Amino acid sequence: MTERAAAITLKGNPMTLVGDELKVGGKAPDFTLKAVDMSDKSLADFAGKVKIISVVPSLDTPVCDTQTRKFNEDAGSLDGVVVLTVSVDLPMAQKRWCGAAGVDNVVCLSDFKDHSFGKAYGVRIKEIGLLARQVMVIDKDDTIKYVELVPEVAQEPNYAAALEAAKGLV
Numbered sequence: 001m002t003e004r005a006a007a008i009t010l011k012g013n014p015m016t017l018v019g020d021e022l023k024v025g026g027k028a029p030d031f032t033l034k035a036v037d038m039s040d041k042s043l044a045d046f047a048g049k050v051k052i053i054s055v056v057p058s059l060d061t062p063v064c065d066t067q068t069r070k071f072n073e074d075a076g077s078l079d080g081v082v083v084l085t086v087s088v089d090l091p092m093a094q095k096r097w098c099g100a101a102g103v104d105n106v107v108c109l110s111d112f113k114d115h116s117f118g119k120a121y122g123v124r125i126k127e128i129g130l131l132a133r134q135v136m137v138i139d140k141d142d143t144i145k146y147v148e149l150v151p152e153v154a155q156e157p158n159y160a161a162a163l164e165a166a167k168g169l170v
Helices: 064-074 092-099 116-120 159-169
Strands: 032-035 041-042 050-055 080-085 106-110 134-138 143-151
Touching: 041 159, 050 064, 064 080, 064 106, 064 159, 080 134, 092 106, 134 159, 143 159
Parallel strands: 050 080, 080 106
Antiparallel strands: 032 041, 032 106, 050 134, 134 143
């Protein structure tokens, strides 16, 4: 597995990402992640829909909380679009968080089991074992149409740009 020198920082400290960087125009790698009910979910489960994949380090942190709530409010109402929030939080913790936050327009998925998503999508942070903050928009044919790897993990992504990219595909 390849490692990339810091494209991101965490509170100003350079981090190493594991996996290859994904680019606009490439195919989104398949994945198997755990849903909050512990069932397996793959990219194929969301076939025929535009997908916003919102990758966060942990739902129990302020920026990740804000990011997930924002996509729940703004993108959850877009017809033909599904929002997937991916973290390494345990599925039970994701379920608890979603219930407490009233988040029901986002599908939370966990990469806790084997960290294969983080590696395949190039967002696993070697030093801390969490995922880097990234937002991707993937079309109905699983082609990547938008990618934002947030350079500082403690900062929010550009919601408007991601939402515009998704709206343009519906």
